[in-house]
Amino acid sequence: MVEENGAAADxxxxxxxxxxxxxxxxxxxKFASRDLITPMLAASGSEMITVALRRVDLKAGEQDILRxxxxxxxxxxxxxxxxxxxxxxxxxKIAREAGCGDFIKIEVITDIKxxxxxxxxxxxxxxxxAKEGFIVLPYIMPDITISKQLHDAGAAAVMPLGSPIGSNxxxxxxxxxxxxxxxxxxxxxxxxxxGKPSQAAEAMELGADAVLVNTAIATSNDPVMAGKAxxxxxxxxxxxRLAQLAEEKEYAEASSPLTGFLRA
Amino acid sequence: xxxxxxxQPVQTKGRTLHALIVEQDIVPETIVAEVNLQLIKQEHWQxxxxxxxxxxxxxxxxxxx
Numbered sequence: 001m002v003e004e005n006g007a008a009a010d011x012x013x014x015x016x017x018x019x020x021x022x023x024x025x026x027x028x029x030k031f032a033s034r035d036l037i038t039p040m041l042a043a044s045g046s047e048m049i050t051v052a053l054r055r056v057d058l059k060a061g062e063q064d065i066l067r068x069x070x071x072x073x074x075x076x077x078x079x080x081x082x083x084x085x086x087x088x089x090x091x092x093k094i095a096r097e098a099g100c101g102d103f104i105k106i107e108v109i110t111d112i113k114x115x116x117x118x119x120x121x122x123x124x125x126x127x128x129x130a131k132e133g134f135i136v137l138p139y140i141m142p143d144i145t146i147s148k149q150l151h152d153a154g155a156a157a158v159m160p161l162g163s164p165i166g167s168n169x170x171x172x173x174x175x176x177x178x179x180x181x182x183x184x185x186x187x188x189x190x191x192x193x194x195g196k197p198s199q200a201a202e203a204m205e206l207g208a209d210a211v212l213v214n215t216a217i218a219t220s221n222d223p224v225m226a227g228k229a230x231x232x233x234x235x236x237x238x239x240x241r242l243a244q245l246a247e248e249k250e251y252a253e254a255s256s257p258l259t260g261f262l263r264a
Numbered sequence: 265x266x267x268x269x270x271x272q273p274v275q276t277k278g279r280t281l282h283a284l285i286v287e288q289d290i291v292p293e294t295i296v297a298e299v300n301l302q303l304i305k306q307e308h309w310q311x312x313x314x315x316x317x318x319x320x321x322x323x324x325x326x327x328x329x
């Protein structure tokens with residue numbers, strides 16, 4: 001088997017010392033009904049799911065999403081809405097205080113059109129939060145230098161985007177993601193833009209340690225079935241990676257003997 | 265007393281943070297509270313006395329990716 005970042009002997013994924021046997025991370029955004037979240041988690045086997053923090057809507061009343069997440073599943077609060085490192089740190093501390101644990105997905109975005117992350121502010125937030133004992137999972141523009149800096153800053157993984165959030169464009173950033181996988185000492189979680197199970201499988205075949213899928217599952221016609229489809233794809237891609245598939249070749253190479261009967 | 269609650273000016277009769285939350289008809293178990301950018305732990309809400317002009321943020325977890 002190939003050596004992998006953050007993999008235990010039984011191929012569990014280790015993030016900040018916490019074991020995950022399922023390499024599909026999911027999200028709670030965009031579900032037509034929150035009642036679909038619990039069965040989606042059961043069908044996919046996903047062991048970690050993202051949530052966001054917002055002001056209570058004083059007119060709409062209580063909207064707490066946490067009660068749809070079974071206690072066996074880790075909650076991964078994100079810092080969405082943060083435009084600076086300081087804002088991300090503030091959200092992270094609130095989330096931990098609220099009992100969500102030490103995991104935090106750093107998401108610092110100022111680009112509203114493409115929702116691309118600000119790597120500089122993300123690095124600052126990671127430095128501050130890692131020092132305070134958070135298990136930091138930063139969402140980044142795929143870049144080798146920032147990945148190394150995040151490692152040195154104490155991140156538990158790097159989460160390069162496949163393509164813009166919610167775009168379903170798949171691995172638009174494939175070339176850079178491959179380079180990050182080849183050079184990163186941290187687990188690599190491909191986050192955002194994965195629109196189909198085949199794209200999730202491709203990310204895993206490339207050597208990603210996990211993928212995070214929200215929109216494609218939540219906005220499908222059947223999120224429970226889609227969750228299962230993505231989980232199977234992630235598993236298939238992971239096994240393919242471990243099996244070390246043969247390389248592509250320019251020309252055909254016969255799978256059956258061409259001689260020995262009709263030809264000598 | 266007037267405070268700023270989630271960005272809006274609000275008149276409250278609530279003397280404490282807990283009284284304000286009850287007055288707003290919010291289930292206290294599911295929210296997080298900040299006063300003047302200071303996170304106030306739930307166990308302190310009953311004793312936390314509000315003052316005129318305080319900025320209060322009541323937050324909860326919602327769907328997000």
